[in-house]
Amino acid sequence: MDFDFALLLVVLTAVSGVIWLLDRLFLAKARAQRAQAFETMTALSQEEREARSRNALREPVAVEYARSFFPVLFVILLFRSFIAEPFKIPSGSMMPTLLVGDFILVNKFSYGLRLPVLNKKVLDVGEPKRGDVFVFRYPENPKEDYIKRVIGLPGDEITYRNKVLYVNGEEIAETGLGPYVGPGESGRSMAGAQVKLEKLGAVEHRIMELPQAFIGHEGTWKVPPGHYFAMGDNRDNSQDSRFWGFVPEQNLVGRAFVIWMNFDNGIDFSRIGTLIK
Template sequence: MNFPLILFVLLVITGSICLLDYLFWKKKRAAGESEPWWVEYPKSFFPIILIVFSLRSFVIEPFKIPSGSMIPTLLVGDFILVNKYTYGIRLPVLNKKIMDMNEPKRGDVLVFRYPEDPSIDYIKRVIGLPGDVITYHNKQLIINGEVIKMEYEGDYKYVESGFGYIYSDRFSEYLNEDSHSILINQEVKGLQYSNVREFEFRDNCKYRRTGFTCEVPAGRYFTLGDNRDSSSDSRYWGFVPEENIVGKAFIIWWNFGDFGRIGLSIK
């Protein structure tokens, strides 16, 4: 369901009724005559729809985390807020940028429209910027020839799809001065080659049994999930086009199963 499009259609309908009533219909009603319901209701809902549409389009938008690909940073059931303007102002519905602001940085938690099906929103961490060379070898991340520092934090377990516990190792990964946590399951290969698809700029990547190397094209970004061995990400379906970017995730505003997560910033 394309909720922004639905909101836009409702905004146009209610706004048009308000305008037509102001210009024509109101003048034809007798003094003291009540507004018909099909005018009263749209006029009541128009300012609410306008506020919601403006906030979702230009300021913040709520999302719910549906999968465990970003564990331990984000858990299934987290409700998050996404900053819509930090990377620039975009036209609603069309998602066309009309004003540049900031560019995504390595380590940002990015919400974007899935390249293979833009009707689906994905959330992953930005690993590679345009021009970067990304290597993932034996579960070690290397960017532009620099081995990314990792520090072991301890064991981590979580329930996957209600079938039982998954046991992984938790590490701190340093893409910038700040660190974030990732999970690595030592019992799973770092690359499931059978899941690699054909995608745009596929020739920019070289795959091996132990990993891959990809050069990020201009106007594209390379993303990975923090739950490295349980994530469908850029190593399988390719690069994220700049025009697919929705915004930067910055806070968890609700979780029905764990109130302690409410208000946590997303790093």
């Protein structure tokens, strides 16, 4: 069952805000009037008048919670929707750049400001660049987030053949770096993999290949307008555009830019603060 945290956050913020606003506009005034009425009752003792006045001014539990939580929820909603959103890496498809257990931050305004839940762009401030590590909503299930690298821009021709990548007919340069040595269970599972340095335009980054593996998805793809071609850095262990097609522009979430924590059977302090490139 898919859990839409963004929708829940919007609903909680809206409900608490409406309760707080209604209280400020109507209910608080009514409580103040009742309290003042008790204070003028001469038939009651001073202690009784003060006690009843305090009780009349007391906020209902719902209003008290709304007043306390609304500012916090509102700030979280703004930050998460328009500035940065945290994600956890669940698989090894972006190894060696990102490891299982990495917690990353995604820049939400890199590709334009979008309304939460609706994902409608309201301000165009940038577009994906070739080589970006980006988060997007999986085209076949928009409630699921994927993270890959931008390989093809609208209009590009992408070819992947014999483990070699071509963009618009030009072979992308690679330099061998040797066998992969990495931490954790995911690192042990990739024993025998070879790491290469790939130069994708102005971006240099590491990729991983399994020499004996054949993923069975080679070919040439023409990227249509308003779409992007995505691939994982773990080229022989990634479900990406080679399998399910292109990423529509409206599915973009943002650009991954930093690892703020790694927890995979323990904290790996060496990865904290690592910039993603």
